[in-house]
Amino acid sequence: MRRPLFADGLPLPLPLLLLALAAATTTAAAAVPKAPAAPPPNVTAEMAKGGCKAFADLIAASPDAASTYQSAVEGGMTVFCPSDDAVKAFLPKYRNLTADGKAELLLFHAVPVHYSLGSLKSNNGPMNTLATDGAAKNYNFTLQNHGDVVTIKTAASAGAPARVKSTALDKDPLAIYVIDAVVQPVELFKPAPAPAPTPAADAPKAAGKAAHRPAPAVADAPGPDADGSAPVDQKKDAKKSAAAARAPSVRWWLAAALATVAGASVLA
Numbered sequence: 001m002r003r004p005l006f007a008d009g010l011p012l013p014l015p016l017l018l019l020a021l022a023a024a025t026t027t028a029a030a031a032v033p034k035a036p037a038a039p040p041p042n043v044t045a046e047m048a049k050g051g052c053k054a055f056a057d058l059i060a061a062s063p064d065a066a067s068t069y070q071s072a073v074e075g076g077m078t079v080f081c082p083s084d085d086a087v088k089a090f091l092p093k094y095r096n097l098t099a100d101g102k103a104e105l106l107l108f109h110a111v112p113v114h115y116s117l118g119s120l121k122s123n124n125g126p127m128n129t130l131a132t133d134g135a136a137k138n139y140n141f142t143l144q145n146h147g148d149v150v151t152i153k154t155a156a157s158a159g160a161p162a163r164v165k166s167t168a169l170d171k172d173p174l175a176i177y178v179i180d181a182v183v184q185p186v187e188l189f190k191p192a193p194a195p196a197p198t199p200a201a202d203a204p205k206a207a208g209k210a211a212h213r214p215a216p217a218v219a220d221a222p223g224p225d226a227d228g229s230a231p232v233d234q235k236k237d238a239k240k241s242a243a244a245a246r247a248p249s250v251r252w253w254l255a256a257a258l259a260t261v262a263g264a265s266v267l268a
Contacts, residue, residue, distance in 0.1 A: 040070070040073050040074045040173070040174075041073060041169075041171075041173075041174050042070075043056075043059075043069045043070055043073050043077075043079065043174065043176075044056040044057075044059050044060050044066070044069070046168065046169050046174065046176055047059075047079065047081050047168065047176055049168070050081070050166075050168020050169060050176050050178060051083060051084065051166070051168060051178050052081035052082065052083065052084065052087075052168065052176070052178060053084060054082075054084040054087035054088065055081045055082050055084075055087050055106075055109075056081070058087070058094070058102070058106060059106050062099070062102055062103045062106055064100075064103040065102075065103045065106040065107055068107055068130055069106075069107075069110065069130070072110070072112055072130055073173060073174050074173065075112065075173065076112065076113055076114035076172070076173040076174075077110055077111065077112055077113070077114060077130075077173065077174055077175075078110065078111045078113060078114055078115040078120070078174075078175045078176075078177070079109060079110045079111075079174070079175070079176045079177070080109050080110070080111075080152060080162070080164070080177050080179050080183070081109060081168070081176060081177070081178060081179065082109070082162070082178075082179055082180075082181060082182045082183075083165065083178055083179070083180060086162075086179070086180055086181050086182055087182065089182075090181075090182040093184075093189075094182075097188065101188050104131045104137075104139065104185070104187070104188065105131075105182075105184075105185065105188060107129060107130035107131035107139075108129050108130070108131040108139055108141070108183065108185050109129070109182075109183060110129060110130045111127050111128070111129055111130070112128070112129075112130060114172050114173050114174065114175055115175055116170055116172075116175065117167055117170055117175075117177075120143075120150055120164075120175075120177070121145050121148065121150060122145075123143055123145070124143060124144055124145055125142065125143065126140045126141070126142050126143075127140055127141060127142075127143050128140050129141065131185070137187060138187070139185050139187055141153065141154050141183055141185070142154065144161070149163060149164075150163070150164040150177075151163050151164070152164075152179065152183050153183075154183060154184060154185055154186055155186045155191040155192065156184040156185065156186045156188075156189040156190060156191050156192055157183065157184060157192060158184075158192045160181075161181075162179040162180060162181040162182070162183050163179060163180050163181075164177045164178070164179055165178045165179060165180050166178045
């Protein structure tokens, strides 16, 4: 029988033997160098490569936004970066913001969670952003899915909501999606006015029909023998009314004749 180890000519007890083996294993593992951890991706560089160079330049010009973006990517992040054309159209409004407002707008376009394209399409509802600061500043937007179309909107969105056009990067811990408009938070911009009520569809048609309707034709008065002529008693009443209407004219003629005769007598 083979004895494992000896100390002063005596075999080592089993517990001491196990401790010796564990120490040897730990020493061997410590001797193997660990591979260096991969550095986190450069967020603005990835945006520029994916078609959002103008938006990446705005982030780089804002120290607060740049540092927040780069520190948040290690824990997982999803960025909705507006295309270069969208940023160019929005620049007049962007220039009117304060430095803090600009940083908050830039942070508003990122979510502190990595969403793959598949998981993004299964989400609907409000999302917090990097600009969210508890209850003091909501800074959230509403994500909506219509089939394969993903849109983002807020109460300040004018017109159609921003739509996800393409995927610039989707590799954990970072996902970057290109959108076709800058999303405006209500904390920085006034809510869009409600659309005017649409008039009833039948109203214009009814008005048009009334305008082109021909005037009703006036029928000729029926003759004395025509069917449906007035009763005899009504005809008599009509004759009396006509005679009464002529009476004042006759009286006026007689009065004028008498006045003429009286005037001639005076002159004579």
